[in-house]
Amino acid sequence: METSFSAAALDAYAERITSGVATLGGILMLPALFLYLSGLLFEGIAQAGAVATVAVALALAAWLTLNYAVQPVAYVVTNDALIIRRRWARALRIPFKQIAGVSPAGALADVPRFGLRRSFNAGVFGYHGPFQLEPYGRVFFAATHRERLVAVARYDALSLIISPARPREFVEALREALLKSVSEQLGPTPVPKP
Numbered sequence: 001m002e003t004s005f006s007a008a009a010l011d012a013y014a015e016r017i018t019s020g021v022a023t024l025g026g027i028l029m030l031p032a033l034f035l036y037l038s039g040l041l042f043e044g045i046a047q048a049g050a051v052a053t054v055a056v057a058l059a060l061a062a063w064l065t066l067n068y069a070v071q072p073v074a075y076v077v078t079n080d081a082l083i084i085r086r087r088w089a090r091a092l093r094i095p096f097k098q099i100a101g102v103s104p105a106g107a108l109a110d111v112p113r114f115g116l117r118r119s120f121n122a123g124v125f126g127y128h129g130p131f132q133l134e135p136y137g138r139v140f141f142a143a144t145h146r147e148r149l150v151a152v153a154r155y156d157a158l159s160l161i162i163s164p165a166r167p168r169e170f171v172e173a174l175r176e177a178l179l180k181s182v183s184e185q186l187g188p189t190p191v192p193k194p
């Protein structure tokens with residue numbers, strides 16, 4: 001059995017941040033383009049300025065590409081694991097034996113923007129990486145939409161925050177799969193003799 005849930009589309013905040021970073025990179029390329037077209041690119045200080053702006057623009061392009069690569073596209077519930085499929089990066093696999101529970105996390109809707117980010121990304125192509133959230137503690141985001149969040153509690157790792165397009169259906173499917181997995185591990189229940 002394998003049930004796949006699409007990741008939610010980017011929310012308005014993530015779209016604005018993503019397009020803003022992409023626009024900034026494009027704007028930073030304009031001075032080098034104007035210097036090249038005017039023939040001044042190889043004149044003294046103009047060359048140093050062009051190199052600096054192009055270097056920053058290329059760094060932004062690399063960061064955009066990395067964030068695009070790890071953007072979740074689907075959350076798959078299998079017989080024994082939750083799999084987070086990403087655009088270009090390797091899928092994340094969380095075995096059921098590591099999952100303590102799952103629940104909707106709508107209360108976290110504003111947290112990725114205002115929580116303390118430990119690393120990586122809070123808005124470009126979604127929300128990715130570890131966050132320190134007050135008053136919730138440390139969590140790991142692999143989400144694209146702040147209003148469709150689901151929390152997956154794990155025994156031996158940070159809680160995982162994801163954003164399937166249909167959060168309620170995802171929570172029900174994962175709970176059902178977790179119960180089925182546990183009942184299979186325990187084996188058949190003996191029926192008492194009368």
